Amino acid sequence: MKKVLLSCVFLVSCTSVLFAQKAVTKSPAAAGVQSEVSRPKLVVGLVIDQMRWDYFYRYYSRYGSGGFKRLLNGGFKCENTFINYIPSYTAIGHSSIYTGSVPALHGIAGNNWIEQYSGAKMYCTQDDNANSIGTTSDAGKMSPKNLLATTITDELRLATNFKSKTVSIALKDRSSILPGGHTGEAYWLDDKTGNFITSSYYAQKLPEWVEKFNSQKRVEALVANGWNTLYDIKTYTQSSADDVAWEGRLAGKDNSAFPHDLKAAYAAKKTNFRNSPFGTTITFEMAEAALKAYNLGNNGVTDFLTVSCSSPDNVGHFYGPNSIEIEDVYLRLDKDLEAFFNSLDAKVGKNNWLFFISADHGAAHAVGFNEAHNIPTGLWNTKALEKELNTYLEAKYKLPELVTDIDNFQVTFNMNRLDSAQVDFTELKKYTIQLLKRKPEITFAVDVDQLGNAPIPGEIKEKIANGYNIKRSGSINIVLNPAWFEAYASTGTTHGTWNPYDTHIPLVFYGWNVKPGKTTRQVHMTDIAPTLAAMLHIQMPNACIGKVITEVADK
Missing domain, CATH: 3.40.720.10 (Alkaline Phosphatase, subunit A)
Structure with a gap:
């Protein structure tokens, strides 16, 4: 009886091993697995x-x-x-x-x-x-x-x-x-x-x-x-x-x-x-x-x-988005x-x-188009604002040309000049924002370093943070009123907001x-x-x- 039982156990063991070997050697395709990664040409x-x-x-x-x-x-x-x-x-x-x-x-x-x-x-x-x-x-x-x-x-x-x-x-x-x-x-x-x-x-x-x-x-x-x-x-x-x-x-x-x-x-x-x-x-x-x-x-x-x-x-820049040309x-x-x-x-x-x-x-729609249809709109002159800011800051800090650029809706300062004069940069940005906030076309002006505390809608705040590169972006970010954009030309349109x-x-x-x-x-x-x-x-x-x-x- 023992011999019969041992023979049965041996037979079952061999069958299991053989089945396992067959499963291992099965081709990937037969096992339902792709043989290659599927990609388009x-x-x-x-x-x-x-x-x-x-x-x-x-x-x-x-x-x-x-x-x-x-x-x-x-x-x-x-x-x-x-x-x-x-x-x-x-x-x-x-x-x-x-x-x-x-x-x-x-x-x-x-x-x-x-x-x-x-x-x-x-x-x-x-x-x-x-x-x-x-x-x-x-x-x-x-x-x-x-x-x-x-x-x-x-x-x-x-x-x-x-x-x-x-x-x-x-x-x-x-x-x-x-x-x-x-x-x-x-x-x-x-x-x-x-x-x-x-x-x-x-x-x-x-x-x-x-x-x-x-x-x-x-x-x-x-x-x-x-x-x-x-x-x-x-x-x-x-x-x-x-x-x-x-x-x-x-x-x-x-x-x-x-x-x-x-x-x-x-x-x-x-x-x-x-x-x-x-x-x-x-x-x-x-x-x-x-x-x-x-x-x-x-x-x-x-x-x-x-x-x-x-x-x-x-x-689009030349003729605007409502033109027959577009x-x-x-x-x-x-x-x-x-x-x-x-x-x-x-x-x-x-x-x-x-x-x-x-x-x-x-x-954006062209400013002229908006005006013709009674939609609030306007052109923002960054060069005039840059000149005004430099005059404003020079009167307080006795240093010329502290603003080097207003572009990408950001204010960039002359950091070398500020460092040499040991100007308190945080205080200077606050003083700059005071003037910017008074501009009727500006909705928000924010020191990006203080963005977390700024009373700005969360979605806009996130976009400012995502767009700010510490080595390549200006320190103050400006958000304009809807339908306002930078005045590089009086015709056509632009974008960026x-x-x-x-x-x-x-x-x-x-x-x-x-x-x-x-x-x-x-x-x-x-x-x-x-x-x-x-x-x-x-x-x-x-x-x-x-x-x-x-x-x-x-x-």
């Missing part, structure tokens, strides 16, 4: 410079089926996406989208800023040690060295041991360089030559495909026939009249009405090309050239293409977008590419592993990068403070 990030969220719907009935409507009907819409810092400017927007962070951490505190301890003026992508590649101008003396954090594009490269390719395209240097991060390659337009260029940070010569693209002289071709409306001008019913006092006028023209002689305007001033919808057209053409040259999305690993359309910002820009952009999507489908394959669209900031018209931005995810839907809960610009990181199964950028938009990533 290509990620495309599109940032429309100065796109207000409401442009999705303001012109919706006029869009075709293959551009914006393809996104809105087939993508996942985040309808309440906000910028969570101030000032809301281009360089910061592009940096924050791709780092998932804010100026306090990623270091891009404005398009320009004052280095607080040296007093040096700094442009966001300025690099005096870099050389221009593709031009004899200084337009290529740029790099991402001022960006202190990694981007989602950097993290993808790191995750694939640099096998992934990252290419960035824009008219503006900052809109190309900052999304591409520290490890990609970037190209932007040189106004002097009308060519796309780069920097010695990236390469010692232009790639052959860029030289070939430049040889087509597309800028000259695009301005040759001028700019008239895409459709009958009478159908542009979502806009103001064609010729109003608050719109800019091109060189040699005494009104703002269509048609616009772009050839003459470009001959008079090269930057006038940017004040047209054709800056967007050439940007997408250049993006398609990169797509083809590098076979993006077909290299056995996920690639990343970043595209920024800069011309909507230029046109409406025409978006109707043409819709067609360019459709053509670009068709190229992605053809070259990468439908459902093989992951896409998102957003904006770096919005825009905390208000919804500047900070409520579009955000739609589309394509690979994205199911149609929407959320109206508030999310932030800084949530884009961590959401992409979750979808791609890679690390978040190293200064990321954003949160994953689970409605998108958990599909």
Whole structure:
């Protein structure tokens, strides 16, 4: 009997071991585990410079089926996406989208800023040690060295041991360089030559495909026939009249009405090309050239293409958001977008590419437009205020030029002069704020060091803190009344404030592993990068403070 029992025990033991061995050696696929990380072939990030969220719907009935409507009907819409810092400017927007962070951490505190301890003026992508590649101008003396954090594009490269390719395209240097991060390659337009260029940070010569693209002289071709409306001008019913006092006028023209002689305007001033919808057209053409040259999305690993359309910002600044010009820009952009999507489908394959669209900031209505409709508004003259403050402070402290700059809605002081004279800095800031608070256009003026005690709404307080970089931001932050903005020109518009018209931005995810839907809960610009990181199964950028938009990533 014992022998029988022992035989049974031995048989059961052997069977268990054999079963366990089979389970261990089972293939990952058979066990229900993926053998490889699932990722799209290509990620495309599109940032429309100065796109207000409401442009999705303001012109919706006029869009075709293959551009914006393809996104809105087939993508996942985040309808309440906000910028969570101030000032809301281009360089910061592009940096924050791709780092998932804010100026306090990623270091891009404005398009320009004052280095607080040296007093040096700094442009966001300025690099005096870099050389221009593709031009004899200084337009290529740029790099991402001022960006202190990694981007989602950097993290993808790191995750694939640099096998992934990252290419960035824009008219503006900052809109190309900052999304591409520290490890990609970037190209932007040189106004002097009308060519796309780069920097010695990236390469010692232009790639052959860029030289070939430049040889087509597309800028000259695009301005040759001028700019008239895409459709009958009478159908542009979502806009103001064609010729109003608050719109800019091109060189040699005494009104703002269509048609616009772009050839003459470009001959008079090269930057006038940017004040047209054709800056967007050439940007997408250049993006398609990169797509083809590098076979993006077909290299056995996920690639990343970043595209920024800069011309909507230029046109908005020049004509304002209620202009027929802006409406025409978006109707043409819709067609360019459709053509670009068709190229992605053809070259990468439908459902093989992951896409998102957003904006770096919005825009206010033009002051003249507001005045015409009885909306409280005004222009803020920073140069006059700077002069007044210096006179005010000199009378008390007997020191000249204590304020070196008022920019980014911040007051910067001459710290070397104050230190040498041993001035009580806290007391000086209090004294400065006393004058600022008396200004009717200023809602709040706050010493950022005392922000926690300031009687300011919490949401605005958070945006001030997020936008304050201790080495690159002024010590006093100014918040203007709604619909007031900096008076750099009496026509057109600008941006930079905390208000919804500047900070409520579009955000739609589309394509690979994205199911149609929407959320109206508030999310932030800084949530884009961590959401992409979750979808791609890679690390978040190293200064990321954003949160994953689970409605998108958990599909």
